[in-house]
Amino acid sequence: MTDVIAPAAVSLPADGFALFPDRSVVALRVRGELKDLATTIDDLDGVEAVTAGSPDGLNILRHSTAHVLAQAVQRVRPQSNLGIGPFITDGFYYDFGVDEPFTPEDVKAIKKEMERIVREGQRFVRRVVTEAEAKAELADEPFKLELIDLAGGPGSGADAAEGASVEVGAGELTIYDNVNRDGETVWKDLCRGPHVPGTRMVGNGWDLTRVAGAYWRGSEKNPQLQRIYGTAWPTKDELRAYQHRLEEAAKRDHRKLGKELDLFSFPDEIGPGLSVFHPKGGIIRYEIERYMRERLLANGYDVVNTPHITKGDLFMTSGHLQWYADGMYPPMVLDEVVDADGHVSREGQEYYLKPMNCPFHNLIFRSRGRSYRELPLRLSEFGSVYRYEKSGTLAGLTRVRGMTQDDTHIYVTADQVKGELEHSLEFVLQTLRDYGLNDFYLELSTKEEGNPKFIGDDRLWTEATQTLREVAEGSGLELVPDPGGAAFYGPKISVQARDAIGRTWQMSTIQLDFNQPERFELEYTGPDGEKHRPVMIHRALFGSIERFFAILLEHYAGAFPVWLAPVQVVGIPVAEEYAPYLDGIIAQLRAAGIRAEVDHSDDRMPKKIRTHTTQKVPLQLIAGEQDRSGETVSFRFRDGTQTNGIPVAEAVAKIVDAVRTRALVNTAEDLA
Incomplete structure (x- = not known):
């Protein structure tokens, strides 16, 4: 604050x-x-x-700690060259040009030097310099010289390199001196600032976390640098709390759980970022999609389907080839051409794997005349799309190259825009709550003035942004600005959801688009008999099924609610002679649509219980002589609690009701 x-x-x-x-x-x-x-x-x-604990204060603290890191590295490795050192979510990094990669011993030495620099109490002193002065002072820093050349011209600031906006921008150049207690400058760096007053304020709430490789300015054509990541907090206690969250996050890592629970994999034979879902993961995915489709149909959405590839002209019309080509797979020439002699060659149209669904939906809208009476027209598709993400950015299911988007495009009249946005936001929030996410805030992504990435009329951008702001504020949720984060065709609201351990995930997006209808010349006939241009709303609830799957897997730590669990009930006989009795109960559950099975393995009962507890099966039904003679069954839950002697009909009814209500059942009390 x-x-x-x-x-x-x-x-x-x-x-x-x-x-x-x-x-x-x-x-x-x-x-x-x-x-x-x-x-x-x-x-x-x-x-x-x-203050240090505010969002801006944390960023300043972390950026200042990055400078302490850079000074320490040049004490340990005097010949190292400085790249960039921005703050990032929960921390910072700094890139260095070095002859040899950093070793674990180097990192230990760097941390000790950082501690010394903090104790020295150096002051951060800002100086405005000319381009010539900056080049003279930083003559031995080739990466800084490159940033100076970029300052103020095309590709300056944030576009010069990822994180480079902390170094240079379109305004004046500044250098920060680290000044010791005797008033001597002991180190300097090109930087826009601001910084904390001095290194003592960095304190002891920081740590270095890992070392990685990174290409200068994010391009494989440039030198590979060494990147040191770290985290920084106002106090040691906050650092420890963060480290505890990291430990908990590691336990919940969806890649780890996906292997342990046999849910999905990434076979080398298929390629990086392309996943396959195993039977247990497949049924979870099916349930996620099935419930979403129920919600869509109940709320007036129409289901459509479009192909995976298209002629390149479609993406030229939409603008994606101009603005998104680097994120698309290269084209394929697929149309066969037959010459006069009957020879066949492939010299026809270029086809692309689709990176998004919106251009296809525009063609569906345009396929025939439309009346204002049809609007809002809500076209929804679980569409497979393909994006050529850089290999270094791939991260399990959260960043893939092949994904299925729950994509909806809504076509409305100008008068319907605000009401439909409110309807979409309410739909999104309620659906996410049904999946077990309840803690939200909103982010409003707007255009960056002067950036050629953003296309269309400024007046329409202003109107769209103001409408989205009013809808977001009307929700009563916290609204956070995201300058420059809009799509190239329009501003957007993003729903940010906090999971069970407090991490924030970007979930649903709602984007207002005046540009696509113009580019595709979309029209409808109004009540006045004249042609009018519709407004287009892009709405994705999950982002992608794969990413949403990963988020839910980590949110629940693999212990899904009964309705999503791949195996909802497993029957465990006290001895093999009671297995037929459990078979009858399980048959009743299956007839009611419950995913249930009996463990007929040769393992003893305690081992069966451990096995299915490890597999996070929500409900175990145990039966022995007393249950068989009394036509009852005993429940065992994930936390080890147990409820005995439940009549079979009551037990079946409780399980069916838990699935119907999408309950999270981990303890005996949850099913009371």
Whole structure:
């Protein structure tokens, strides 16, 4: 949070601590712009204090820690060259040009140097420099020189390299000096800032997490650098809490659980980022899709289907070949041409694997005349799409090359826009709640002024953005700005969901698009008999089935609600003679649509219980002599609790009801 400074005429001293002796404040926000705490302020009207625990304060702390890391690396490896060092979610990284990769011993030495630099209490001092001065001072830093050349021109700032906006932008160039207690500059770096006042403020709530390779400016054509990742927090306790969350996240890693529970795999024979779902994973996926289809049909959506490939002209019309080609698989020439002599050659149209479904849905809309009476027209498809993600970005099911999107495109009149957006957001939130996600906030992604990536009329962008903002604010959820994060054709609302351990995942997106209908010349006949252009809404609830599968798997740590569990009930006889009795009960459950089976293995009962507990089966039915003679059964739950002597008819009814209500059953109390 930020605390507003009472308006007063004052100039802050160089150490920046006069007004803030508790040192909880790390920077200033001066009429919306972040500034160093040491900035001289003559008019405090519109000035806020940025605390270390606020989102901006955490970013500043982490960026400052990245500078401490960079200085430490150049003490340990004096010949290393500096790349970029931005803050990222929960941490930071810095890229270095080195002759040899960093070893574990290097990392230990770097951490010790970082501790020394923190104790030295160096001050971060900002200087504005000319391009010539910056080049002279950083003559031995080739990557910094390249960034200086890019500053202010095409590809400057965030486009110069991933994370490069922390170094340079379209404005003035600045260098930060690290000044020791004797007033001597002991290190410097090209940087936009701001930074915390000094290295002591970095404190001890940081750690280095891993080392990886990274291509300079994200291109395989450029040199490969060494990237050191770290995390930083205001206190040691917050660091420990974060590390505990990481440990818990590792236990929930969907890639680990997917193998342990036999849900999916990525065979080398198929290729990176292309998954196959095994029987147990397949039934979970089926249930996810089945319930979603029920929701769609109940809410007035029409189901369509489109092919996996298309002529390239379609994506030229939509604009994707101009703006998205790098993320698409290369074209295939598929149409055969027969010459006068009967020779066949493939010299016809170029075809592409589709990276998205919206152009196809536009063609469905355009296939015949449309009336205003048909609108809103909601076209929905579970469409398979293919995107050529870089191999280094692939991450299990959360980042793949082949995926199935639950894609909907809604065509509305201008008067229907706001109401349909409200309907879509309500639909999205309720459906996510049904899958067990309940903690949300919203993100509003807008265009970046002057960026040629964003196409279309500025007036329409302004109108679309304002409409989305009103709908988001009307939901009552927290709304967070995301400048520059819009799609090339329009702004969007993203639903951000927190999982069981507090991590945030981007879930559903709702995008308002005035441009695609224009490019495809979509029209409907209005009540006045004239032709009008519809407005298009892109709505994806899951993003992709694969990614949503992974998120649910980690959210539940593999212990899915009964309705999603691949095996919902397993029968375990106390001895083999009671297996036929359980077979009869399981047959009743199967007749009611429950996925149930009896364990007929030769294992003893305790081992069977351990096996199915490890496999996270939600309900185990145990039967012995007392159950058989009394026509009852005993329940055993995931947490080891047990309920005995339940009449068979009651037991069947409880299980069917738990599936029908999509209950999360882990304990005896959950099924009481």
